[in-house]
Amino acid sequence: MKLTLKVWRQANATAQGEIKTYPLDGVSPDMSFLEMLDLLNEQLVTQGEEPVAFDHDCREGICGMCSLMINGEAHGPEVTTTCQLHMRSFSDGDTITIEPWRADPFPVIKDLVVDRSAFDRIIQSGGFISANTGSAPEANSVPAPRDKAMRAFNVATCIGCGACVAACPNGSASLFLGAKITHLGELPQGQPERWSRVVDMVGQHDHEGFGGCTNIGECASACPKEIPLDVISQLNKDLRTAMKQGL
Amino acid sequence: MAGSTLHDGLTPLNGPSNQISDDAQGFYVLGENIVDPVAPAGPIKDRWTTRKFENRLVNPANRRKLDIIIVGTGLAGGAAAATLGEAGYNVKSFCYQDSPRRAHSIAAQGGINAAKNYKEDGDSTFRLFYDTVKGGDYRARENNVYRLAEVSANIIDQCVAQGVPFAREYGGLLDNRSFGGVQVSRTFYARGQTGQQLLIGAYQAMERQVAAGTVEQFTRHEMLELIVVDGKARGIVTRDMVTGAIETHLADVVVLASGGYGNVFYLSTNAMGSNVTAAWRAHRKGAYMANPCYTQIHPTCIPVTGSHQSKLTLMSESLRNDGRIWVPKNVADCEKDPREIPEEDRDYFLERIYPSFGNLVPRDIASRAAKYMCDEGRGVGPQVAEIGPDGEQRMVRRGVYLDFADAIARLGKHGVEEKYDNLLDMYARITGENPYETPMRIYPAVHYVMGGLWVDYHLQSNIEGLFVTGEANFSDHGANRLGASALMQGLADGYFVLPNTIRDYLADGPFEKVAADHPEVVAAQRAVEERVSKFLAIQGTRSVESYHKELGAIMWEYCGMERTEEGLKLAISKIRELRADFWTNVKVLGASDNLNQDLEKAGRVADFLELGELMCVDALNRRESCGGHFRGESQTEDGEALRHDEEFAYVAAWEWGGDSNEGGQPVLHKEDLIYTAIEMKQRSYK
Numbered sequence: 001m002k003l004t005l006k007v008w009r010q011a012n013a014t015a016q017g018e019i020k021t022y023p024l025d026g027v028s029p030d031m032s033f034l035e036m037l038d039l040l041n042e043q044l045v046t047q048g049e050e051p052v053a054f055d056h057d058c059r060e061g062i063c064g065m066c067s068l069m070i071n072g073e074a075h076g077p078e079v080t081t082t083c084q085l086h087m088r089s090f091s092d093g094d095t096i097t098i099e100p101w102r103a104d105p106f107p108v109i110k111d112l113v114v115d116r117s118a119f120d121r122i123i124q125s126g127g128f129i130s131a132n133t134g135s136a137p138e139a140n141s142v143p144a145p146r147d148k149a150m151r152a153f154n155v156a157t158c159i160g161c162g163a164c165v166a167a168c169p170n171g172s173a174s175l176f177l178g179a180k181i182t183h184l185g186e187l188p189q190g191q192p193e194r195w196s197r198v199v200d201m202v203g204q205h206d207h208e209g210f211g212g213c214t215n216i217g218e219c220a221s222a223c224p225k226e227i228p229l230d231v232i233s234q235l236n237k238d239l240r241t242a243m244k245q246g247l
Numbered sequence: 248m249a250g251s252t253l254h255d256g257l258t259p260l261n262g263p264s265n266q267i268s269d270d271a272q273g274f275y276v277l278g279e280n281i282v283d284p285v286a287p288a289g290p291i292k293d294r295w296t297t298r299k300f301e302n303r304l305v306n307p308a309n310r311r312k313l314d315i316i317i318v319g320t321g322l323a324g325g326a327a328a329a330t331l332g333e334a335g336y337n338v339k340s341f342c343y344q345d346s347p348r349r350a351h352s353i354a355a356q357g358g359i360n361a362a363k364n365y366k367e368d369g370d371s372t373f374r375l376f377y378d379t380v381k382g383g384d385y386r387a388r389e390n391n392v393y394r395l396a397e398v399s400a401n402i403i404d405q406c407v408a409q410g411v412p413f414a415r416e417y418g419g420l421l422d423n424r425s426f427g428g429v430q431v432s433r434t435f436y437a438r439g440q441t442g443q444q445l446l447i448g449a450y451q452a453m454e455r456q457v458a459a460g461t462v463e464q465f466t467r468h469e470m471l472e473l474i475v476v477d478g479k480a481r482g483i484v485t486r487d488m489v490t491g492a493i494e495t496h497l498a499d500v501v502v503l504a505s506g507g508y509g510n511v512f513y514l515s516t517n518a519m520g521s522n523v524t525a526a527w528r529a530h531r532k533g534a535y536m537a538n539p540c541y542t543q544i545h546p547t548c549i550p551v552t553g554s555h556q557s558k559l560t561l562m563s564e565s566l567r568n569d570g571r572i573w574v575p576k577n578v579a580d581c582e583k584d585p586r587e588i589p590e591e592d593r594d595y596f597l598e599r600i601y602p603s604f605g606n607l608v609p610r611d612i613a614s615r616a617a618k619y620m621c622d623e624g625r626g627v628g629p630q631v632a633e634i635g636p637d638g639e640q641r642m643v644r645r646g647v648y649l650d651f652a653d654a655i656a657r658l659g660k661h662g663v664e665e666k667y668d669n670l671l672d673m674y675a676r677i678t679g680e681n682p683y684e685t686p687m688r689i690y691p692a693v694h695y696v697m698g699g700l701w702v703d704y705h706l707q708s709n710i711e712g713l714f715v716t717g718e719a720n721f722s723d724h725g726a727n728r729l730g731a732s733a734l735m736q737g738l739a740d741g742y743f744v745l746p747n748t749i750r751d752y753l754a755d756g757p758f759e760k761v762a763a764d765h766p767e768v769v770a771a772q773r774a775v776e777e778r779v780s781k782f783l784a785i786q787g788t789r790s791v792e793s794y795h796k797e798l799g800a801i802m803w804e805y806c807g808m809e810r811t812e813e814g815l816k817l818a819i820s821k822i823r824e825l826r827a828d829f830w831t832n833v834k835v836l837g838a839s840d841n842l843n844q845d846l847e848k849a850g851r852v853a854d855f856l857e858l859g860e861l862m863c864v865d866a867l868n869r870r871e872s873c874g875g876h877f878r879g880e881s882q883t884e885d886g887e888a889l890r891h892d893e894e895f896a897y898v899a900a901w902e903w904g905g906d907s908n909e910g911g912q913p914v915l916h917k918e919d920l921i922y923t924a925i926e927m928k929q930r931s932y933k
Contacts, residue, residue: 143419
């Protein structure tokens, strides 16, 4: 396959960025999208041009490190992560535009790499169950209803990649937030801190500069792990309950 | 365990090793034997309890004055940071990723073992201990493994309390499955994403401590040097991968939880960034590297499709519970659509060779059998380029079928979906083929390394104040790791072992502060700066990536599934040449004062180029087949692995002896493995 790539290049956080165009030949349909970028970088190094910086690590769709807006879509046209997107989803002769996540709370570090530390700070604000090592009771002493445990698992599969934010016209992280609130709120162990958790996490979310949710749903359709939109309903419901309690 | 006898743990059951062969002569220097200086004694079941009591305590008021550096935020590092933070120590945590949650523990699929005996099927601490030692082919240290089995149950309690959503039964209690060819159901799991859920648990516990102010987290920071002052590990030198700043961090103790080095093979199931640098810099500062040749090769990975391949993806070996593995009987059929190959022309080779275990034989046996089929020319899938045993390039089909047709007939498509849908979906996404309709293709790939930095019972290396946990150390898995025990070890070390041993060391602290201008600190920082400048100054013609690929091809051919004296010697000479070329001809573009992924990679590949040679020397010296290490010269008449306990029941702990291109030779220290609770037996899976 032969492609034309239009790639966002930006030297550092404060530099002015621009789209640069690169022709790329010899792309195999079996390559992952990131392997296609590896090929571009190998070509750039040969030409003496600095390779394109992009985040990636596990390349099996689970670590959440890879990102990229591909032709304006977070993680590209398929419901998966960029590392699991393969070139067979594109056609010979295509032009592909590749940009970093676009959201104020995710500032660009270089080229396609952004800073997502805001997500860590949201977790720090309450995305946990306080259980010091050694203090845990016998695991089976507290049964957890199977359907609730399954819902907890299904939303706990969030990989924290930030696609939901990048896809949202408001730059909201409500899907990320709702997934964690639902994961911990569905389990018996998560009940003691349930109401303070939602208040604290929403507060941090807003403090980081993420936007509000207006139920557009782009987040859920961009999510590579298919976190359902109803976690945001759960988030709002828990927040209402907490606020009624005066928290 | 039929035919096995339990022993009291008081009487040695074997003597010290007596090595007669010397294949690696000329490649190493024999050093003094070593022993574990803090090995516990007494009945095996009491050793850890006794030791926890004997280990000294640190007054809570003193803990906040003690600084602990932890490198790596996977299960071992994240769990340790959380636990030591909770205890009130002052923890600094480092990772190269943009968040601690990205560490590669996250990719583990299958599950985590624990001797809970919830199924009342005869499991016990002793049985888990026994299975782990046996699975490791009697090359693990008995004391450490028993402790691992002992704390396994606590791990599950801890994780459930944190909100890890393990699979449950209808009554709301935890579900278990059997895993990795053992006969009890002791594996806890969260669909095919157990590692992810456990890591998120540890990550959240650690972030809670960040909020509490006990843990300071440094993301996008890479450790590039260990600082040793007066014989004690006192800090690290890091590079801030965003600003390029070379920084010094000092502490009372340093913990390496930096994972494994499987990426020395270039293609592996490791994350792209997984590397040996933290461990290797410590090795160069004097820490022994133990059993570096012990590599686990996982039989069920998605095969290579071409030279563009950057990594391999594991398919959980739980697939072997229901899938049948075969290749065509006739070479002429290898290009055919597998559905058109009639039953009588298929060779279900594992079922044929190993009738009692069939498709569930241990990982190393399943892997090697697949390799032999492809070597014979009966592999399937696309032909890929590789280096042949003679050093010349050749084209070979590297794949065997894993067929679900029978399982679909037996369980229905829905039944198969329920068990394996996420794995089969992943396969379809990567290959573009539908595994419900056409057999999957699989091939072995490097997955895990059992070797790592040498540690004692307290997980302390031979450098005082340097502790090593998780995959980065060598201690628990011997020559082969049992399925679902990597997660167990990472969390055991992080939550329960290290916090109980490091306190004994820290009871002597706080140690005298090291000045920022101490000559050792200045020298370490300068060495890193010079190395970084050197990479950028070479300005040769070859990319870093191309060196890594070439090293990987050498390692895979000669130090992969089957190793021979001739092949290993050839590999050593090839690696030496490649390393020399790297240092004169590598091309790294860009600058050092900002994010430069090529520069990061150059440092990692430079270290892999040294490690690869040591792995080959270790493999060359060990003229026996054990676990994941199969030496062509050491097999039975049936072609099965043959161990030599009299010669090799020892841990090979290697001391850095300088670059071999400058005349250096590694020094071998042997630690005899003396068993007191279990007798060594040859494996048989026929």
